[in-house]
Amino acid sequence: MSLLERRRAAASVPPARRRRPALLGRAPQDTPAGIGTYLFLAVTALFAAFPLYWMFVIATSSDEATSQLPPVVIPGDRFLPNLDEVFSLQDVYFAASLVNSVIVATVVTASVLFFCSLAGFAFAKLRFKGSRALMLFVILTLTVPNQLGVVALYIVMGKLGWNGTLLAVIVPGMVTAFGVFYMRQFIVNTVPDELVESARVDGANTMRIYWNIALPAVRPALAVLGLLTFVATWNDFQWPLITLNGTDYPTSMVAISDLASGNYVIYRRVLAGAFVATVPLLIMLVIGGRQIVRGIMEGAVKS
């Protein structure tokens, strides 16, 4: 009980401090933004958005649009014909690649959510020998650059017979150190020990506590981790290129790079494909932008 009370007491401090009048030397957060700030941010947002917008412009135009000056900034009406061309290219498998990307990103995300919340729950709320050392190990693995193992990973996948199949891109990503770490932090802070203890006394087993107590409490964190994982998996390029290139099972990123290779690249076609492969992520940003922002910002403070 004392733990809970202390936490509540600590939470009530910041609002009191916030009310302190501070005219001189007030913190930037309390300083209303001036017109200059808004202008600067607006120009920044424009720079951030323009390449995406222009991708759409070219994707909807005819060939001349890429080389018109001053640049065309109004979308054309050829989006469907351009898209049709992309989908009918025989050896790019663009339609299949979109399906593959959906499969890979969905399976990886679901699995990351399940396994990372399980492990995070164990590290946060269960007592077992070596839990501290094992958690430290998880954190250390975060710092290992993945580039190092790529050659050997290819050989391992070859031995398993998975190269050129979606298994090669799905299985290694099914549980991540970042996910375990993130879920652990969240569960430590949101699931009270007392609740776990009393459920135990009531005869609930570990899985039941996970399912009925921990999981409902961490839904916001699941949303954040899910969005971040989906985006990262969808956008992954190097490893899918290595293992899937030249097969009939590319992901959409590999297919796009295929579209962009060759002596004469037709940009309205390439960018129509690129745009289609970007749309799912734009939708995610519109729906879950707030969560993605929160996930990135929380991750920064915690690490």
Added chain:
Amino acid sequence: MPTTRAAPEPGTRRRPPTGRSTTWRDRLHRFDVRYVPYLLIAPFFLLFFVFGLFPMIFNGVVALRHWRLDEPDRTGWAGVENFRRLFTDGDFGNALYNTFGIFLLSTVPQLLLALIIASMLNRRLRAQTWWRVSALLPYITPITASTLVFNVFFARDLGMANWALGLLGIGTENPIDWRADKLHSWIAIATMVNWKWIGYNALLYLAAMQSIPRDVYEASALDGAGPWRQLWRITVPMIRPVVIFTVVLSTIGGLQLFTEPMLFDLNAQAATGGAGGEWQTVAQLIYKVGWKDLNLGYAAAMSWALFLIILVVAALNTLLTNRISGGRK
């Protein structure tokens, strides 16, 4: 945020079993408490050992062997041959040079701009969330997609970059050929990297800035510091851990740069990074040596070298950042 939940009603509590009877229930309970935690964390460790740690170690073995994809029969120990070759390989030296060049051109402006944008976002803003989300637009965009858009921007003839520079009076006579030499191709690629990561880093900085206690600023009012000096004298030293974190992150990411240089090439699948390797990075060279020249042994040695370089540079950058961001007080 503490969530309060009603404790279970006292009446429903069952007494824990007393006595020493070892029924299957007790055994199950003991198993549940003692071993289930390990089962819950097992998937991570299993996957990490098979697809993370083992490949890393095995990579060292591959680097010491002859390992070619086109001659599977020609095996055997190569000793340090693959590693020795690195020192005389002009391609490797060139790729290293390019990687560092692009790294410098991307990291420094990227983090500085992120800092400035973060300090703007740290004001009391209308539609706060909207500004933050818009900063993440590049972050969620696939690098493959954005690089292809930038390819059109950086076309030599009738490209938007040259057009914009022309408005400023630069290169109106001879438009810049962005793929013809090192510096220009590096600038083009660094622009893409910066575009992608500035907003993301800005949010990391913003998060740290918002956890700076307000009284620090109150105390500083006495020296009459303006916003610019406030940023450099108070904010940056206070968020130093996150600055170091971002420097390490961009070192690890920047030295492994792959997608942008790959797709900047008009013939992307060749992985040569320009006709003369003008912008071929180490990660790209590893891909080319491994999967175009089919020499996995040599590619593995290169990955090891890159790993060591990343370690050293990350450590150096940490020290350097620590001094710069702290020494200003």
